[in-house]
């Protein structure tokens with residue numbers, strides 16, 4: 681239904697390292713601020729460049745995204761981690777998903793959502809990303825799953841073919857739906873889920 685309504689929205693924009701950095705910069709801020717930070721790198725956003733930058737120089741570039749001290753430290757540590765794989769997507773892909781997830785989660789500033797976003801959008805591991813948009817949408821429909829990260833993730837993962845492309849495109853469609861219709865204050869009129877969703881009915885009966 682999402683695909684029919686919104687069409688194919690593609691993949692997270694940018695090259696692999698840029699996506700990795702974007703996943704950190706977007707924490708607690710709007711994507712427009714991430715874009716302003718990424719513009720400060722022009723065409724040069726490579727792990728080799730970030731390795732050379734001092735923490736102060738990195739902060740200057742990522743300043744528009746906020747929380748720049750913590751995010752700069754996280755980007756530096758993530759880059760050190762990536763270096764052990766020779767900055768190679770293919771080399772990371774030879775490793776088990778659980779190992780890479782544990783390594784990412786061990787980096788300060790990387791939680792489950794960011795780790796899964798990197799695993800999926802950079803390394804094409806089939807792991808479903810759960811974010812605030814998905815939690816809200818799932819709660820309103822509702823889907824028969826608890827609201828905690830792991831249970832909700834298992835609900836999607838267990839009911840879908842284990843296909844990274846499918847997971848990524850599905851996540852992006854729900855994100856779009858959360859921006860266009862299922863916002864904090866939902867715009868239910870015209871929503872393609874009006875017949876399936878419990879939320880408008882619950883509102884009328886309350």
Ligand code: SF4
Pocket residue numbers: 817820821861862863866867868871872873874877878879880
């Ligand atoms: S009907 Fe309203 S609450 Fe339900 S999915 Fe659509 S926008 Fe969200």
